């Protein structure tokens with residue numbers, strides 16, 4: 001069974017870990033009432049995680065454009081192969097759309113991002129009371145689409161592993 005390349009495997013699991021952490025921190029931090037030091041710290045960590053996701057997503061896309069993934073087993077029905085490609089395409093879009101929307105939301109809210117507290121990142125828009133609620137909603141909505149796509153993605157992986165037993169899931173394991 002052909003496998004993914006090692007950089008593709010490493011980037012897949014690293015991104016999975018960082019995205020799950022950013023998501024969990026995101027839903028936790030917004031539920032903290034008031035503006036406590038802990039909440040502000042979580043916001044910073046959330047942004048740093050998200051910016052790291054964006055940087056790794058760029059690397060991942062470049063690697064993907066230069067390296068085709070292994071072909072699906074011929075026994076896999078055409079509609080499943082098409083849906084898998086569509087879902088993977090959507091996940092690629094979301095690993096950019098989610099952090100970029102968060103980044104612009106932060107700028108619209110008037111809080112430029114200082115990566116890891118040392119590296120000021122480009123201020124690509126002025127603070128904007130009009131755009132702030134729109135971008136907040138966009139960031140939230142992209143996250144809900146990401147959650148749905150993630151559930152389908154994990155569900156499909158488990159089906160390959162335990163129902164089809166076709167070795168597809170093993171191709172992305174280290």
Ligand code: HEM
Pocket residue numbers: 018019022023024026027030043046047048049050051053098099100101102103104105106113136139140143
């Ligand atoms: C993979 C990357 C990211 C994920 C998975 C993610 C996920 C989330 C989630 C789940 C929430 C909670 C939404 C809610 O329940 O209202 C949230 C909120 C937030 N995110 Fe992200 N985010 C990411 C990247 C970023 C980045 C890069 C920034 C900014 C640089 C950012 C800034 C924010 C801010 C400021 C909030 C708080 C929204 C509010 O004020 O209620 N996020 N994020």
